[in-house]
Amino acid sequence: MESLHPRVRLLWVLSTVIQASVLGVIAYLVDRFAVSLPQTVIIAGWVVLVLLGVAHAIAAHRIWRFDLQDDALFLLRGVVTRTDTSVPYVRVQHVDTTRGPVERAIGLASVVVYTAGTRGADITIPGLRPERATELRERLRDLANESEATDAV
Amino acid sequence: MSRLHPRSAVVRIARAALQGGFFGFFGGSLGSGMFDFPWFAVPGLAALGAVVFSGYALARYLRFQYELDGDTLTVESGVFARQSRQIPLGRVQNLDVEQNILNRLLGLAIVRFETAGGSATEATLDAVDEAEVERLRNYVRTHDRDEAAGTAAATSDAVAGTESGRSAHADLPGATGPSSGHAGDAQADTDRGASHTDSGRGPDGSLLFAFDQRELLTYALVSVRPAAPVLTLASLPLGMDVVWAVLRFNAGLVGASLNGPVVRWLLGSPETSRLAVFAALSIAQFLLLALVVSMALTVIEYHGFRLTQADGDLRYERGLLRRYSGNIPLEKVQSVTIRENVLMRRFGYATLAVETAGYSGGNQQSTQGVAVPLAPREEVYELARDIEPFGDLDFDRSPKRARRRYLARFSLAAAGLTGVAYAVDSLVLETGYWWLAALLFLPVAPAAHLRWRHRGYDLSESVLATRSGFWRRTTRIVPYYRLQTVFVTRSPFQRRRDLATVGADTASSTSLLGGVARVFDIDEDTATELRNTLRERLRVDIAARRSGERSVETVERVGETDERAGETDEPAGGANERTDEPDEWSGEA
Numbered sequence: 001m002e003s004l005h006p007r008v009r010l011l012w013v014l015s016t017v018i019q020a021s022v023l024g025v026i027a028y029l030v031d032r033f034a035v036s037l038p039q040t041v042i043i044a045g046w047v048v049l050v051l052l053g054v055a056h057a058i059a060a061h062r063i064w065r066f067d068l069q070d071d072a073l074f075l076l077r078g079v080v081t082r083t084d085t086s087v088p089y090v091r092v093q094h095v096d097t098t099r100g101p102v103e104r105a106i107g108l109a110s111v112v113v114y115t116a117g118t119r120g121a122d123i124t125i126p127g128l129r130p131e132r133a134t135e136l137r138e139r140l141r142d143l144a145n146e147s148e149a150t151d152a153v
Numbered sequence: 154m155s156r157l158h159p160r161s162a163v164v165r166i167a168r169a170a171l172q173g174g175f176f177g178f179f180g181g182s183l184g185s186g187m188f189d190f191p192w193f194a195v196p197g198l199a200a201l202g203a204v205v206f207s208g209y210a211l212a213r214y215l216r217f218q219y220e221l222d223g224d225t226l227t228v229e230s231g232v233f234a235r236q237s238r239q240i241p242l243g244r245v246q247n248l249d250v251e252q253n254i255l256n257r258l259l260g261l262a263i264v265r266f267e268t269a270g271g272s273a274t275e276a277t278l279d280a281v282d283e284a285e286v287e288r289l290r291n292y293v294r295t296h297d298r299d300e301a302a303g304t305a306a307a308t309s310d311a312v313a314g315t316e317s318g319r320s321a322h323a324d325l326p327g328a329t330g331p332s333s334g335h336a337g338d339a340q341a342d343t344d345r346g347a348s349h350t351d352s353g354r355g356p357d358g359s360l361l362f363a364f365d366q367r368e369l370l371t372y373a374l375v376s377v378r379p380a381a382p383v384l385t386l387a388s389l390p391l392g393m394d395v396v397w398a399v400l401r402f403n404a405g406l407v408g409a410s411l412n413g414p415v416v417r418w419l420l421g422s423p424e425t426s427r428l429a430v431f432a433a434l435s436i437a438q439f440l441l442l443a444l445v446v447s448m449a450l451t452v453i454e455y456h457g458f459r460l461t462q463a464d465g466d467l468r469y470e471r472g473l474l475r476r477y478s479g480n481i482p483l484e485k486v487q488s489v490t491i492r493e494n495v496l497m498r499r500f501g502y503a504t505l506a507v508e509t510a511g512y513s514g515g516n517q518q519s520t521q522g523v524a525v526p527l528a529p530r531e532e533v534y535e536l537a538r539d540i541e542p543f544g545d546l547d548f549d550r551s552p553k554r555a556r557r558r559y560l561a562r563f564s565l566a567a568a569g570l571t572g573v574a575y576a577v578d579s580l581v582l583e584t585g586y587w588w589l590a591a592l593l594f595l596p597v598a599p600a601a602h603l604r605w606r607h608r609g610y611d612l613s614e615s616v617l618a619t620r621s622g623f624w625r626r627t628t629r630i631v632p633y634y635r636l637q638t639v640f641v642t643r644s645p646f647q648r649r650r651d652l653a654t655v656g657a658d659t660a661s662s663t664s665l666l667g668g669v670a671r672v673f674d675i676d677e678d679t680a681t682e683l684r685n686t687l688r689e690r691l692r693v694d695i696a697a698r699r700s701g702e703r704s705v706e707t708v709e710r711v712g713e714t715d716e717r718a719g720e721t722d723e724p725a726g727g728a729n730e731r732t733d734e735p736d737e738w739s740g741e742a
Contacts, residue, residue: 071692072639082648085640086688090695116269116510117637117658118669 001065001076007106008064008127009057014102016053020046066125068139071147073113075123087123091115092144097133109133113140154218154229160259161280162214169210170203177202219278221292226266228276240275242296244268246509249479250286257476262286266293269510269660290480294466358463361536362525364455372527373451375496376504381447385439403434455526467507467524467540481524485509487661488670489541489630491533498626503533507540508661541630543616548609554650555608555674559601562646567593610672612686615694617657619670629670634694635659639687641680653680657687 024046031037056079065076073087096112103109109130113123128136156162180202181195209232218229226240249265256262261280268275281289364372389396407427456473470478490506497503505525524540525533537543574590603623611618617636620628637658647653655672672683 072688078642081642081644083640083642084684085638086684087638088636088688088691090691091637115637115658116660118660121637123638 001067004061004064004125004127005108005129005132006061007108009061010106011102011108011127012057012060013050013054014106016057017050018102020049020053023049061127064127068143073123073140075125085123087113087115089140089143089147091117092140095137095140095144097130097137099130111136111140154220154227156218157214157278158261158280158282158285160282161256161261162211164255164259165214166207166210170207173202173204173206174199175202176206219276221289224296226276238276240266240268242293245293245482246485247479247481248290248293249477250290252472252476254474256280262476264289267509294463294480294482358461358468360459360461361467362458362460362528362532364458364526368527369452369455369458370448371502372455373448375494375500375502376451376527377444377494377496378447378450381450382440382443384450385443385446399438400435403431403438406434407431458526460525469524481507481509483540486540487635487659488632489537491537491628491630492625493530493628494625495623497527501530502527503530505533505537508659510660537630541616541632543613543618543630546611546613546618546628548611548618548620550609551605551652551674552676553605555652556601556605558646558650558652558674559604560598563597563600564594567591567597608673610675610683612683617670617687619657619672621671621673631657631659631670632694633687633690634698636687636691639684641684643677647674651677653677655680655683655687 024042027037027042027045031039031042059079060077063077063079063082067074069086071088071090073089073092075083075085075087077083077085093114093116095114097109098112099109103126107130108126109128109132110124110126111128111133113125115121115123125136177198177200178195181190181198184190184194184198185192212232213230216230216232216235220227221242224242226242226245228236228238228240230236230238245266246269247267249267250262251265252262260282262283263280264278264286265274266276278289407430453473455471457476458471459469461468465483467481467483468478469481470476486507487510488508490508492504492506493502504527507524525536528536570593571587571590575587578584578587600623607623607626608621610620615632617631617633618628619631620626637660640656640658641653642656643653652674653676654674657670657672659670672680675683
């Protein structure tokens with residue numbers, strides 16, 4: 001079982017900070033133009049959200065695991081509701097690597113695996129070094145090709 | 154390349170001319186009012202609008218061409234932005250035909266081709282005449298079998314073998330088994346003879362199910378649509394006069410008057426019992442109206458329902474005003490769902506739905522993929538077995554501690570609602586009757602038991618069956634080789650009791666409505682084991698299908714009963730596991 005790059009926590013915390021700040025700005029605007037909100041509440045809310053985000057990021061990183069097993073890609077994740085997902089290689093339709101702006105800034109990449117299913121039709125593995133992401137994508141592509149199936153749909 | 158039917162062009166051009174005329178008329182009127190356009194601006198602009206719009210419609214009609222050639226459907230369309238689309242026929246999931254009233258009068262129909270990808274219909278032919286519909290239908294249906302004609306000889310004994318194995322109902326799809334042996338020529342006939350209209354009566358089709366008037370009304374009565382009250386409520390303002398008259402009549406019955414300020418009467422009336430009777434009466438009338446609306450909608454939707462099978466394809470027809478019909482290739486079926494609500498269970502009825510990866514059933518909401526709206530339970534199961542062979546289902550229930558979990562959950566909900574009631578009462582209403590909400594605790598225990606009792610799963614020979622729901626019990630049959638991803642979830646509450654939920658995803662489009670087959674609240678270790686078993690069986694079944702059964706799959710789906718029966722006899726490791734495991738499961742539960 002492979003875990004994610006530790007820096008993914010930074011990624012998650014940063015995105016929480018961004019989200020909390022957006023909410024903060026909205027609250028500020030509401031305060032300015034509509035109902036007045038006490039400033040301390042806004043700041044406290046921001047701090048609480050960020051702290052929760054940090055705790056969540058640490059826990060999520062601790063739990064996140066993935067593994068290329070014999071017949072399927074196996075992922076284990078979820079802080080509150082713990083989910084493990086098995087994606088049989090036979091069912092992989094295509095594989096992407098993606099790098100969002102924040103990911104690029106801290107030098108990480110994600111791999112997205114697509115299936116023809118409806119729930120969990122796209123499965124993302126975040127927090128990979130770019131080389132590892134490329135390697136994983138190619139490995140998954142090869143595994144999907146090897147296990148060429150009868151029609152999925 | 155052929156064009157759509159000229160009559161449809163006339164309709165579209167006329168419609169466009171009307172739209173353009175109105176557009177020009179309003180533009181002209183607006184212009185005359187605001188910028189002092191000369192007097193001829195209004196008729197002139199109207200005429201111009203009509204000409205431009207109908208010209209565009211004509212251009213669109215002329216540009217739209219389609220062709221069935223070999224195993225591809227080619228569609229050319231678009232006036233300015235031109236589009237050329239090719240759809241491999243092997244990828245067509247369903248073919249749906251819709252006829253609205255105007256088209257029925259003109260003898261035209263709209264044909265839709267659905268494939269798995271994309272969110273919209275892949276090709277819409279609006280509209281072609283009925284003979285063409287039949288030609289398209291037959292072409293798509295026979296295309297697969299023509300492809301497989303080379304291997305047909307090899308598989309014919311497999312198909313013949315199934316017939317002996319299926320003694321139950323000779324008039325059902327099993328009867329089509331032998332005909333597929335010489336599918337090539339039989340199909341060729343229907344292909345040329347485009348006027349072969351009703352395949353239900355043709356030599357290659359058998360009627361599986363049809364509604365008579367009484368059954369239709371029964372179905373309309375027992376399949377209450379949850380949307381009907383909302384719809385009724387939304388349309389009440391249209392008949393406000395009638396509503397007021399009825400309310401006044403109700404008020405008169407209980408000896409009150411609705412004249413004068415109603416709100417004051419409602420709030421200020423000291424006679425609570427009168428108010429209660431008035432409210433109860435009005436609500437009862439409303440619900441009755443909603444029931445009538447629900448029944449009317451169902452009757453309009455399912456009038457004249459027929460389900461036939463022409464080798465390898467299910468074909469449905471339905472509808473009173475708009476006629477819908479369509480073909481569902483059996484080999485595209487992803488999963489089969491059997492639904493029974495409380496009423497249906499009481500009278501031994503059930504609904505069968507067939508899911509493919511495309512859309513089906515004409516409209517995409519309530520009726521999506523319904524193959525049999527209502528039939529006696531045994532018939533539904535029989536038909537389900539024809540579509541996706543499975544044995545007798547023997548459901549394993551969740552462990553007893555799952556029931557305690559439901560008990561705790563419902564109690565929490567009841568406590569929460571009671572708390573809210575208390576808060577509202579003590580802060581706003583001050584009636585002192587908040588404790589009435591505590592009555593919610595009464596149904597908690599039976600509800601928990603019923604939820605537990607109706608949940609279960611069965612790992613049978615070639616399918617996973619899951620079941621859940623008391624009010625509307627849903628049984629899902631998922632063949633192992635259709636599995637996409639398998640996931641196990643454990644919420645914090647489940648973790649406390651060592652429980653987990655296993656989900657089995659398929660590519661069926663109805664899964665958007667929460668249709669993933671789920672095995673709820675089973676023991677943590679059982680869940681892990683179930684996950685591994687599902688993965689293993691997916692692997693084994695796909696391998697089995699790949700080695701030689703491909704041809705059978707395309708020729709006649711019914712052949713599978715045989716295939717699978719044969720598999721278990723083989724000394725292969727996977728096959729042995731298969732027979733052993735179910736015991737293991739039940740032992741553990």
